[in-house]
Amino acid sequence: MSRQLNMDTLRQNFWKEEYLREKMLRCEWHRKYGSVVKAKQKAKAAARLPLKLPTLPPKAPPSSPPAPEAVPSKAPSAVPEAPFQSEMYPVPPATRALLYEGISHDLQGRYRYLSTRKLDMPETRYVFPVTTNFMYGWQLGPPVKQELVSCKMCRIESFFRKNGAFALLDPWDLAL
Known part of the structure; x- marks a missing residue:
């Protein structure tokens, strides 16, 4: 859009009124709907935050029978030491x-x-x-070698079809 060179006082007053009217409309809209928009933005921001689960206190050790009172013992420590439990065995x-x-x-x-x-x-x-992927290899034992059968009909060269996914089946691709 090119700039108009024939700006006179009448046209300048027109644009000034238009600008002020738009400014007043924006202020009215913000006064009317601003709080609703802010509430929606806060709700969206709260939904994006990750869910924080509460932390559980450590389990108390099972109670042992009371010791005889006559024997003096060391002063009890303020924090009981919990045994360190790891998901891995120690490395040799x-x-x-x-x-x-x-x-x-x-x-x-x-x-x-x-x-x-x-x-x-x-x-x-x-x-x-630790993960569900571990279930596939858990306690399989040592690998067992299978001897290949010399029969050509019983052995499949590859898992995939040789002639494409949507082509008709080749009789050599089937295990009979």
Whole structure:
């Protein structure tokens, strides 16, 4: 839109009134609906915040039979020490020693520690399955080698079809 050069006093007063009228409409709208809009914005912001669950206090140890009063004992500590429970078993010292030998750039140190730790079965590393993906490999035992049958009809070369997903089935793709 090009700028109009023939601005006279009448046109200037027209634009001034239009500007003031729009400003008054915006102020009226904000006075009327501003609180509703702010409430909706706060509700949306509260919905986006993550849900915080309450923390549970540690379980109290089972009560033991009372000790005889005649024997003096140490002063009781203010905080009872709870045993540290981890989801992983402790690392054997020989494997832990790999961390401090060499650097990862030379395929030693942390690299060698992780590759050695990866070879252990999950049951020897973790007390219980931590994620649901652990259930697929949990307590499978050592891998069993199966000997291939020499019959060509019984063996399938690949899981996928050789001629595409929507093509007609090839009789060689079926296990009979």
